[in-house]
Amino acid sequence: MRLTSFLSTGALLLLASTANGYTVFVSNEKDNTVSVIDSTTLEVTKTIKVGQRPRGIVLARNGEWLLICASDDNVVQVFDTRTLEFVKNLPSGPDPELFTLHPKGNPLYIANEDDNIVTVVDIEKGSVLSEIPVGVEPEGMGISPDGTILVNTSETTNMAHFIDTQSNKTVDHVLVDARPRYAQFTPDGSQVWVSSEIGGTVSVIDVKTRKPVGKVSFQINGVNADAIQPVGIRITRDGKTAFVALGPANRVAVVDTASLKVERYLLVGQRVWQLAFTPDEKLLFTTNGTSNDVSIIDVEKLRVTKSVKVGRYPWGVAIAPF
Amino acid sequence: MTFPRGLVRSRRLIRTRLGIACSVALFAGMLAALFAGLPARADEPEWPCVQRRVATLTAAQMWDGPDVEALTGWQDDAEMDRLIKALVSRANPMEQASESLAQWAKAQPDSSRDEKLKMLFAGVLKTINDDRAVVLAGIGRFQHRQRQLAERIQEQGAVLGALRAKAALDEKAKAELTVAEDRYKWDTRFFAERQDSLPLACEIPVQIEQRAFDLAREIRALMKD
Numbered sequence: 001m002r003l004t005s006f007l008s009t010g011a012l013l014l015l016a017s018t019a020n021g022y023t024v025f026v027s028n029e030k031d032n033t034v035s036v037i038d039s040t041t042l043e044v045t046k047t048i049k050v051g052q053r054p055r056g057i058v059l060a061r062n063g064e065w066l067l068i069c070a071s072d073d074n075v076v077q078v079f080d081t082r083t084l085e086f087v088k089n090l091p092s093g094p095d096p097e098l099f100t101l102h103p104k105g106n107p108l109y110i111a112n113e114d115d116n117i118v119t120v121v122d123i124e125k126g127s128v129l130s131e132i133p134v135g136v137e138p139e140g141m142g143i144s145p146d147g148t149i150l151v152n153t154s155e156t157t158n159m160a161h162f163i164d165t166q167s168n169k170t171v172d173h174v175l176v177d178a179r180p181r182y183a184q185f186t187p188d189g190s191q192v193w194v195s196s197e198i199g200g201t202v203s204v205i206d207v208k209t210r211k212p213v214g215k216v217s218f219q220i221n222g223v224n225a226d227a228i229q230p231v232g233i234r235i236t237r238d239g240k241t242a243f244v245a246l247g248p249a250n251r252v253a254v255v256d257t258a259s260l261k262v263e264r265y266l267l268v269g270q271r272v273w274q275l276a277f278t279p280d281e282k283l284l285f286t287t288n289g290t291s292n293d294v295s296i297i298d299v300e301k302l303r304v305t306k307s308v309k310v311g312r313y314p315w316g317v318a319i320a321p322f
Numbered sequence: 323m324t325f326p327r328g329l330v331r332s333r334r335l336i337r338t339r340l341g342i343a344c345s346v347a348l349f350a351g352m353l354a355a356l357f358a359g360l361p362a363r364a365d366e367p368e369w370p371c372v373q374r375r376v377a378t379l380t381a382a383q384m385w386d387g388p389d390v391e392a393l394t395g396w397q398d399d400a401e402m403d404r405l406i407k408a409l410v411s412r413a414n415p416m417e418q419a420s421e422s423l424a425q426w427a428k429a430q431p432d433s434s435r436d437e438k439l440k441m442l443f444a445g446v447l448k449t450i451n452d453d454r455a456v457v458l459a460g461i462g463r464f465q466h467r468q469r470q471l472a473e474r475i476q477e478q479g480a481v482l483g484a485l486r487a488k489a490a491l492d493e494k495a496k497a498e499l500t501v502a503e504d505r506y507k508w509d510t511r512f513f514a515e516r517q518d519s520l521p522l523a524c525e526i527p528v529q530i531e532q533r534a535f536d537l538a539r540e541i542r543a544l545m546k547d
Contacts, residue, residue, distance in 0.1 A: 197374065198374065220382060221382060222380050222381060222382025222383075222389060222391070223380055223382045223383050224376070224377070224378060224380055226374070226375070226376050226377060227376045227379075227380070227383055229374060247374075248373075248376050248383065248531075249383060250383050250384070250535070267385070267386050270531060270532065270535045271373075271531075290528055290531055290532055290535070291535055291536075292532075
């Protein structure tokens with residue numbers, strides 16, 4: 001009886017300890033691998049070989065599939081997140097770099113850096129639905145929470161292109177600062193935030209009017225302006241706080257979305273690039289392209305708690321809910 | 323970043339039977355695309371790497387410790403100066419550098435260890451920035467020469483077009499065409515081979531930055547405050 005009770009308690013403890021455990025996937029651009037990290041132990045549990053030059057990664061089918069832009073293979077690869085086995089290739093158009101999935105789970109919108117198009121792919125059928133011409137060197141991809149508006153940024157044209165996902169046509173273009181890299185909608189869909197790597201700013205654009213309504217600027221004591229290069233952006237579900245990766249400034253900026261003021265700069269690894277929250281939003285993972293590690297930020301305490309070595313040139317990060 | 327892949331593709335094409343006539347137009351277009359996005363302003367250094375150029379590494383990029391920008395004096399401490407040289411040398415494996423650093427730190431009196439480590443980091447940062455500046459300048463010169471070569475190749479492409487038109491009727495032009503084609507082939511090959519080595523050159527500043535950051539982390543970890 002005592003043993004049964006002990007076992008039951010043990011089982012409950014085990015359940016409790018794994019209840020908040022997530023699987024973190026990090027693409028390593030130079031190693032052609034994806035590192036798998038257990039969010040509870042914060043250790044790399046496996047490294048899987050993937051296609052050449054993996055960059056953007058995203059989860060599909062409620063986290064069951066991991067989609068990887070294998071840029072130099074000109075495909076999007078699909079892996080099973082539980083077995084870590086390769087499932088299939090999806091057509092991607094040339095040099096896929098970043099992509100975003102429709103909130104309903106399909107289709108996938110892929111930025112093709114070399115061809116100045118966005119390719120729309122049905123991930124179930126594995127077919128190309130449309131190719132949308134955009135600006136030169138498309139990169140950042142963000143989709144509104146209701147899935148009606150897609151925003152693509154073009155590095156050379158310095159624009160955020162607004163695309164109607166019903167017609168797959170561009171409906172507007174908004175000029176932003178130099179080399180826009182990433183587009184992130186606020187959770188209520190009212191704004192889209194666009195980071196500009198060379199401009200060193202984040203433009204905040206009103207989605208209805210498609211006009212810039214504000215700009216976030218960054219200043220870090222002792223860090224030269226040319227090292228402040230905003231790239232990845234994540235905004236908390238309550239819409240109150242944004243986290244912006246600042247590249248070779250090696251900092252993540254914590255921004256109050258109401259005032260657009262930076263509240264804090266967190267020192268992470270080198271050339272911090274992309275970010276992802278755990279589903280419970282307790283942790284934020286950052287990929288650090290030069291120090292070849294990921295930093296883990298405690299979101300409530302706004303403290304960097306650990307860094308974990310991964311492969312060379314960690315680029316994208318996605319976190320499965322199990 | 324598309325430079326090397328585009329050039330590799332074009333080089334293969336030049337080697338095929340499709341021949342120079344088609345490759346001239348293709349290569350000219352590619353060269354124009356290659357240099358279109360690059361800075362042309364005289365006051366901006368030419369920079370071909372995918373990583374944006376950052377002129378100087380600062381202490382604040384590396385650590386959350388005290389400011390060391392204005393610190394000097396490590397040269398007056400021969401042992402520290404020697405250690406700095408050993409730490410920044412990329413020929414010295416990082417594990418070995420860590421060990422030397424730990425030993426040196428252990429030998430410092432408790433009361434002055436933090437100050438000494440601060441001074442050491444100031445020396446490391448200055449030395450690394452000096453080395454890195456030489457590398458950045460070298461990459462800039464490389465890119466400048468590539469640009470000059472690209473311009474020459476584009477001019478040669480135009481000359482080839484004119485000679486080809488004349489060569490059907492004129493024996494002298496025919497001979498000139500052969501010479502011009504050889505020169506064009508040689509220059510495009512030379513250009514493409516140099517361009518292929520660019521990713522390796524661009525890796526060097528990254529490796530230097532990695533070293534600086536690793537050293538900063540280690541030095542900071544040895545400090546009490």
